[in-house]
Amino acid sequence: MSSRERSRRVDALILRHQRWGEADRLLTIFTKENGKLRVIAKGARKTTSRKAGHLEPFMRSTLQLAQGRDLWIITQADTINAFLPIRENLQIMGTASYVIELLDKFTYEDGSNPQLYKLAVETLERLSAADPVFVILRFYEMRLLDLMGYRPQLFQCVSCQEDIQAEEQYISALVGGVICPRCAHKYEDVRKISVAALKYLRHFQRSAYKEALAATPVEGVIQEVERIMQWYLTYLLERAINSQIFLQQIRKDPHE
Numbered sequence: 001m002s003s004r005e006r007s008r009r010v011d012a013l014i015l016r017h018q019r020w021g022e023a024d025r026l027l028t029i030f031t032k033e034n035g036k037l038r039v040i041a042k043g044a045r046k047t048t049s050r051k052a053g054h055l056e057p058f059m060r061s062t063l064q065l066a067q068g069r070d071l072w073i074i075t076q077a078d079t080i081n082a083f084l085p086i087r088e089n090l091q092i093m094g095t096a097s098y099v100i101e102l103l104d105k106f107t108y109e110d111g112s113n114p115q116l117y118k119l120a121v122e123t124l125e126r127l128s129a130a131d132p133v134f135v136i137l138r139f140y141e142m143r144l145l146d147l148m149g150y151r152p153q154l155f156q157c158v159s160c161q162e163d164i165q166a167e168e169q170y171i172s173a174l175v176g177g178v179i180c181p182r183c184a185h186k187y188e189d190v191r192k193i194s195v196a197a198l199k200y201l202r203h204f205q206r207s208a209y210k211e212a213l214a215a216t217p218v219e220g221v222i223q224e225v226e227r228i229m230q231w232y233l234t235y236l237l238e239r240a241i242n243s244q245i246f247l248q249q250i251r252k253d254p255h256e
């Protein structure tokens, strides 16, 4: 955001909040207009606060922001969608927390990404509508990878570029995609992936959401796909976090 602007209106998802001073809250939000921001909600911890009800995690709200000394301050908040069905079910609440956590971990402040905002909002709407959780999450993860520039290569071997055949394959988060059995020995971090699991990863990567809903994998494949995605995302996040720590260390080095 331009520092010369005095006020601004944003369409935001509330990611999390923490205590800030005696009565205030520091909120981390993801906005359609400006990506991730940290903003102050004055008096939000007081029981009489009218704003607080619009500022709970997972809520989508319109916020009016005013420039404070260091951070933007919320002057007005109106809920667009509180996603009530999510709040009424602990299990769905846990799933929504995962959606929000991934969004939070994969993004840094000041990076506008309206498509990612749209994806996150749609994902919470799908959870509210009680669509199948497996499809909602895998579709979300695959689109998130696309939008963050980590789209895995799933149709040709990342190493030799040959078309992937219908046989057991390998996958690598390090090089970003599928590796054929002929090339697998060259990599250390590879994991096996079955033909069926790969089929669903491809399905989620290239289908629109409505088509993705047609997926009906059997129990074992559901678990395999879930395990692979968890491993893949964790690897990317650790690498991203490590490079961020590395960058911070370079910046702090007085000899630079």
Ligand SMILES: [Zn+2]
Binding pocket: 157, 158, 159, 160, 161, 162, 179, 180, 181, 182, 183
């Ligand atoms: Zn190969």
